[in-house]
Amino acid sequence: MSCDGRGASLNVLGLSWGPKANLLLVRDVSFSLGAGHRLAIVGPNGAGKTSLLRCLYRGTAPIEGRVEIDGEDIRKLSARAAARRVAVVLQEMPADFPFTVLDVVMMGRIPRRQGLTGWTDEDRAQVAHCLQHLDLASMASRQFTTLSGGEKQRVLVARALAQEPDIVILDEPTNHLDIRHQLEILHLLAGLKLTIVTTLHDINLASTFATHVALMRDGRMVGFGLPDDVLTPHAISTTFGVTALAHPVKGNAAARFSFSLKTA
Template sequence: MTGTELAVEGVTLTAGAHRLVRDVSLTARPGEMIGLVGPNGSGKSSLLRAVYRVLRPEAGQVRVDGADAWSMPVRHLARTVAAVVQEAGADFDLTVREVVAMGRTPHKRLLDGDTAEDRLLIESALTSVDAAELADRPFDRLSGGERQRVLIARALAQRPALLVLDEPTNHLDIRHQLDVLGILRRMPATVLVALHDLNLAAHYCDRLYVLCDGEVVAAGPPAEVLTPALLNDVYGVTAEVTVHARTGAPQVTFLPDEAARPALA
C-alpha cells in the first residue's frame, strides 16, 4: 500500500437548485494527511462524496493519480480508494470479522474465498483499531463507537492508496480518537479526512482546507490557517490560538461570550 496523488480541480456540486460546493480545488500529495474543516453545512461531506464517486460534479474534475476518478473502471477505483462515511448503517446481518473481510472484496474474483494473506490483513486491521475481541460479535449489536472502529478496520483491510473519511472520530472516546488518527497519520496511503475537532486536525494533518458556504476560504499548514481572525470569520466565535508546548501544534481555545467581553470598570 502506497499513497497516490489526489487533485480536486474547480469542482462545483449541486442538489437540485441548491449549490453545495462552488469551484473548490485541493491537492493531496502521496502520503499526506489532508484535513477538511469548517462549520456544519459548509460542504465537507459533499466534497468527499465527489472524491469517492457518489456525487458527480456539475463542473470540474476529481483526479486520482492523474486519471479522472469518474472515468476509472469501478473495480480499479475500488482497489484504489476506500471511504468511511457518516451515514453507514448498522443493519449488516454479519459478524464483525465478515464486515471487515468486505474490505478485501475489490482484490478478488467472484466467488474467491479468503486467502491466508486476506485473513492476516483482516486480523491486523481489527487489532489496529482495538476491535479484535469483537470479531465474532454481530455487527448490528455493537455500540456506535464500536461500529465506527469496525468500519475503519474494513477500510484498512482494503489497503487503499487513497483513504477518504468523513468525521471518523464520531462516537469514539478520547483514547480511540487518538488511536485512530494516529493510525491514519502513520499510514503510507494518502488520507483526506473531514474533522470537526480543530485541535485534532491541527495535530495530525499536514495541511488544512477550510470550507465555508461551499467555498475554500483558507488552505495551508495548520499554523498558518488556524488564526483567531479566521475562526471568528468562519465560525463566528472568539478564540485564542497558541503553540502547544509539547507538540508544537497550534492549540485552539474557544472563549465563551462572557470571557471575550472586556471586564467592566
C-alpha cells in the first residue's frame, strides 16, 4: 500500500473560462507540468486562480481549450475515472461533518468501489496506511468536528490520498492555519511523489515549496517556470502592486531569495 502514487503529466492548452463568453475570468492559459512536479499558482485576489483550479479538476467546463492528464483530455473521462486520477482539497472546510476521522478518510475510496459493494480489505488497508502516513491513526475514532484546523486539513489531505490519485489539487491548503501547521502541510505534500497543483498566497512559501510557479493577473498567466525565474522583485511588484525586496537565502536549495513586501 502507498499514499504516494506515481504522478502524472498535466498539460493545459489555451484554457479560457468565465460565466459568460464576454466575461472571462481565465484567459488563454497554457502550461505543461511534468509528473511528480509541484506547481504553486500565485497572484492577487481576483486573478483567476480558483477558477483555473476548477477547470483542472472538472469542476467547470472551459469555454475554450482543454486539460490533459498524460495526454488524455480530462473532459473525455467519466466522473469516476477522473476521480481516480485527480483528488481535490478545497479551501472551504466543512464545519459540521457528523463523521469520525476514519469515516471521512474512507470516503476517498468511493471512486474505487465496484457498484454497491461494501468496503474491501484493500480499501481498509489503504485508508489505514494513509492515516498512519499523516499521523492520524490515533485520531481515527474522533469526531471530525472536534479537531483543530490543522488536524482537519490533514484529514482532508488523507482523504484525497486514499483515492490513490496521480494528481492532487489544493485551493489554499494553508489558509486559516498557523505558521507551524502551514509548514507541516507543505512539508508533507513535498514528500509525496504525486503531481501537486496548489494556490498559495504566501510568496515565500510558494518559492520554497514548489518546483514550478505560475504567476497570474487579471485571468492571465503572466509567468510560468522555476521559482527563481518567475518570482523576481519586478514581477512581484508589478503583479501585486507592492514594492518587493529580495533577500539572499543561504543553504536553501529550493529558493535563493526570500521577499519582504511593502505598499508601493
